[in-house]
Amino acid sequence: MADIPPRIPPRIPPRIPVRRTYKLYVGGAFPRSESGRSYPVTSSAGVHLANAALASRKDVRDAVVAAREAFPGWSGRTAYNRGQILYRIAEMMEGRRAQFADEVAAAEGVSAGRAQAIVSAAVDRWVHYAGWADKFGQVLGGANPVSGPYFNLSQPEPTGVVGVFAPPGSPLLGLVSVLAPVITCGNTAVLVASERAPLPAVTLAEALATSDLPAGVANILTGRLAELAPPLAGHADVNALDLTGAGALAAELEALAATTLKRVLRPGQDDWADPDPGLSRIRPFVETKTVWHPIGR
Amino acid sequence: MEIFEYAPAPESRSIVSIRPSYDLFIDGEFVEAKSDERIVTVNPADEEPLAEVAAAGEADVERAFAAARRAFERVWSPLPGAERGKYLFRIARIIQERARELAVLESLDNGKPIKETRDVDLPLVAAHFFYHAGWADKLAHAGLGPARPLGVAAQVIPWNFPLMMLAWKVAPALATGNTVVLKPAETTPLTALAFAEICQEADLPPGVVNIVTGAGDTGRAVVAHPDADKVAFTGSTEVGKQIARAVAGTGQRLTLELGGKGANIVYEDAAIDQAVEGIVSGIFFNQGHVCCAGSRLLVQESIAEELLARLRARIERLRLGDPLDKNTDIGAINSAAQLARIRELAAAGEAEGATGWSPPCPLPERGYWFPPTVFTGVTQAHRIAREEIFGPVLSVLTFRTPEEAVAKANNTPYGLSAGVWTEKGSLMLWTASRLRAGVVWSNTFNVFDPASPFGGYKESGYGREGGLLGLEAYLNG
Numbered sequence: 001m002a003d004i005p006p007r008i009p010p011r012i013p014p015r016i017p018v019r020r021t022y023k024l025y026v027g028g029a030f031p032r033s034e035s036g037r038s039y040p041v042t043s044s045a046g047v048h049l050a051n052a053a054l055a056s057r058k059d060v061r062d063a064v065v066a067a068r069e070a071f072p073g074w075s076g077r078t079a080y081n082r083g084q085i086l087y088r089i090a091e092m093m094e095g096r097r098a099q100f101a102d103e104v105a106a107a108e109g110v111s112a113g114r115a116q117a118i119v120s121a122a123v124d125r126w127v128h129y130a131g132w133a134d135k136f137g138q139v140l141g142g143a144n145p146v147s148g149p150y151f152n153l154s155q156p157e158p159t160g161v162v163g164v165f166a167p168p169g170s171p172l173l174g175l176v177s178v179l180a181p182v183i184t185c186g187n188t189a190v191l192v193a194s195e196r197a198p199l200p201a202v203t204l205a206e207a208l209a210t211s212d213l214p215a216g217v218a219n220i221l222t223g224r225l226a227e228l229a230p231p232l233a234g235h236a237d238v239n240a241l242d243l244t245g246a247g248a249l250a251a252e253l254e255a256l257a258a259t260t261l262k263r264v265l266r267p268g269q270d271d272w273a274d275p276d277p278g279l280s281r282i283r284p285f286v287e288t289k290t291v292w293h294p295i296g297r
Numbered sequence: 298m299e300i301f302e303y304a305p306a307p308e309s310r311s312i313v314s315i316r317p318s319y320d321l322f323i324d325g326e327f328v329e330a331k332s333d334e335r336i337v338t339v340n341p342a343d344e345e346p347l348a349e350v351a352a353a354g355e356a357d358v359e360r361a362f363a364a365a366r367r368a369f370e371r372v373w374s375p376l377p378g379a380e381r382g383k384y385l386f387r388i389a390r391i392i393q394e395r396a397r398e399l400a401v402l403e404s405l406d407n408g409k410p411i412k413e414t415r416d417v418d419l420p421l422v423a424a425h426f427f428y429h430a431g432w433a434d435k436l437a438h439a440g441l442g443p444a445r446p447l448g449v450a451a452q453v454i455p456w457n458f459p460l461m462m463l464a465w466k467v468a469p470a471l472a473t474g475n476t477v478v479l480k481p482a483e484t485t486p487l488t489a490l491a492f493a494e495i496c497q498e499a500d501l502p503p504g505v506v507n508i509v510t511g512a513g514d515t516g517r518a519v520v521a522h523p524d525a526d527k528v529a530f531t532g533s534t535e536v537g538k539q540i541a542r543a544v545a546g547t548g549q550r551l552t553l554e555l556g557g558k559g560a561n562i563v564y565e566d567a568a569i570d571q572a573v574e575g576i577v578s579g580i581f582f583n584q585g586h587v588c589c590a591g592s593r594l595l596v597q598e599s600i601a602e603e604l605l606a607r608l609r610a611r612i613e614r615l616r617l618g619d620p621l622d623k624n625t626d627i628g629a630i631n632s633a634a635q636l637a638r639i640r641e642l643a644a645a646g647e648a649e650g651a652t653g654w655s656p657p658c659p660l661p662e663r664g665y666w667f668p669p670t671v672f673t674g675v676t677q678a679h680r681i682a683r684e685e686i687f688g689p690v691l692s693v694l695t696f697r698t699p700e701e702a703v704a705k706a707n708n709t710p711y712g713l714s715a716g717v718w719t720e721k722g723s724l725m726l727w728t729a730s731r732l733r734a735g736v737v738w739s740n741t742f743n744v745f746d747p748a749s750p751f752g753g754y755k756e757s758g759y760g761r762e763g764g765l766l767g768l769e770a771y772l773n774g
Contacts, residue, residue, distance in 0.1 A: 080424060080428070130431060135439075138765050139439065293722050
């Protein structure tokens with residue numbers, strides 16, 4: 001009778017998690033920076049989290065091209081359809097709550113509960129703007145009682161490509177709060193994410209990419225504000241700027257914008273927790289078109 | 298020219314499961330009616346019974362109002378607008394998800410072609426909830442703040458667009474913080490009951506939407522209930538007037554969307570082929586069971602002959618038959634009673650001296666059917682020029698000058714809709730500004746959108762549904 005060797009339980013090696021690469025979001029794709037550069041991103045406590053793409057001036061120009069290409073299609077959609085897609089973004093974010101909450105907690109150094117509340121507010125912000133898509137025109141536009149036999153109607157239209165500097169201190173809720181209104185009214189956007197905490201922006205880009213949002217409507221760059229802001233603010237094919245996150249550069253960027261008379265939303269006192277931003281961030285990014293037509297037989 | 302015949306292309310009804318019997322939907326649940334009375338709803342295309350539903354009595358209506366009042370006070374009106382809106386978004390999404398099933402069910406119960414329920418009714422129903430969902434947290438921005446909901450709304454809707462009329466009633470009421478007791482039409486209760494299931498699926502708080510099926514008596518009990526803060530009715534002008542009398546002195550708010558005798562004016566410079574399409578959709582859309590139908594064609598004398606020839610040729614190509622066939626243009630008349638009314642008025646047209654014409658059009662043996670019909674030689678005194686037929690019957694009159702067109706168009710106690718066909722924008726606007734009608738379509742007809750207010754002048758009712766104005770009807774200023 002042969003000896004039976006004692007059974008040794010096989011050693012299961014610990015599984016090594018797959019880490020994510022955080023890339024830019026341009027024209028519906030996720031490229032690295034054309035410059036081949038990245039920069040380390042740390043948590044609010046200084047722990048290394050990941051390397052984010054360090055976008056270049058060329059990436060800014062590529063993003064503007066993508067945004068311009070997307071503009072006719074996006075602004076030509078019905079307002080109802082845009083609203084449906086914005087609501088879809090809310091649905092996609094809701095499905096990725098845990099990921100957003102982890103990133104917000106790491107970036108802002110807040111408790112898990114607080115991070116959840118921030119994610120909820122960000123999801124609800126998309127719902128709020130989804131509702132605005134087919135309504136802001138009814139509030140901002142209307143018939144004008146001119147004194148003559150004329151039909152006279154004013155309607156808001158999107159201004160075009162908008163450069164958006166996201167607020168550095170609120171990398172998810174602030175980011176959504178500045179991006180959503182710009183695209184709600186039919187503009188396309190080139191957004192520079194929070195330099196210190198860019199990871200929620202990249203995760204948002206991944207949600208946008210699965211939300212039926214056409215490629216190029218929202219383009220998200222990560223990198224150095226000081227490097228990216230001047231070429232974006234001075235770009236002749238950009239129609240408006242949201243300087244909310246421009247910090248000390250705001251005045252310089254506003255001066256650059258003057259070259260092509262870009263519409264400028266200056267940094268203000270924003271309370272991202274306010275659930276009802278209303279039209280305050282839509283109004284700056286629409287043009288009013290007034291149509292006259294004679295009445296008579 | 299020889300044309301190919303269409304092969305049958307029926308939409309499958311297997312997507313729909315109809316229960317043999319339905320209870321009332323009160324306080325979030327299907328509950329047995331206290332009344333023993335039942336109503337059988339039939340498929341008007343073959344007269345086969347589809348299901349039996351309860352006919353709610355006064356005690357049932359009482360229970361529904363109590364549930365609605367509780368839900369209003371405890372749950373719905375205290376809820377922040379953004380959260381109310383999210384329930385409506387959910388409902389909109391579930392309607393989109395179940396759209397095909399609801400379209401088939403609507404075609405079965407109502408008789409209208411699947412082409413219309415699938416491509417018109419259901420997309421508009423979902424859009425109506427989507428649009429109003431977005432208003433729930435924005436009322437102050439609409440100039441309606443601080444907005445206060447009215448309370449419980451009593452809503453009675455007709456059979457011509459069963460689910461769409463439900464959406465037009467329920468969506469604005471809920472978005473503004475009201476709760477509802479809704480009575481669907483006697484002959485078309487099934488999609489409203491499917492909507493009750495959707496409310497459950499959306500986890501809508503119990504009592505926010507209550508659906509009581511029944512006939513005229515149930516409707517009277519609903520609109521006359523003393524706990525109704527608001528009465529909203531869509532239906533005949535005759536019943537609308539009765540309701541207005543009953544509401545007088547109660548302080549209840551009232552909106553009425555009633556009958557019409559819409560004029561479709563075609564000027565001599567109009568693009569004729571487009572006008573012909575517009576005339577056809579104006580009167581034959583939904584078998585003419587449309588309060589805003591373009592039932593009076595006013596054509597400029599100089600082009601009348603040519604236009605009528607092209608119109609007849611176009612009507613000859615309309616396909617009447619099985620509502621579930623995807624190629625059907627004209628479905629069944631909704632009920633035997635409605636068919637009798639259409640026949641009676643068409644006979645009056647002939648008797649009064651007008652000339653009726655219908656294309657060669659075999660009618661199915663079973664079910665309720667009426668061929669597309671055009672009356673020429675109609676004068677303004679004829680009953681078919683004055684009374685709402687609510688069927689596929691067009692009355693043609695002619696005019697020489699724009700002033701005459703406007704005078705004839707406005708020569709009616711109704712004022713719901715009108716159409717103007719011309720390539721000249723200034724003439725269109727001149728005409729539109731003189732028409733006493735709540736909706737004027739130019740170079741199109743019978744288009745609807747939740748963002749666009751709908752409602753009538755004169756005896757077509759008052760109040761508007763849809764758009765920013767539609768919210769006002771459910772708010773205290």
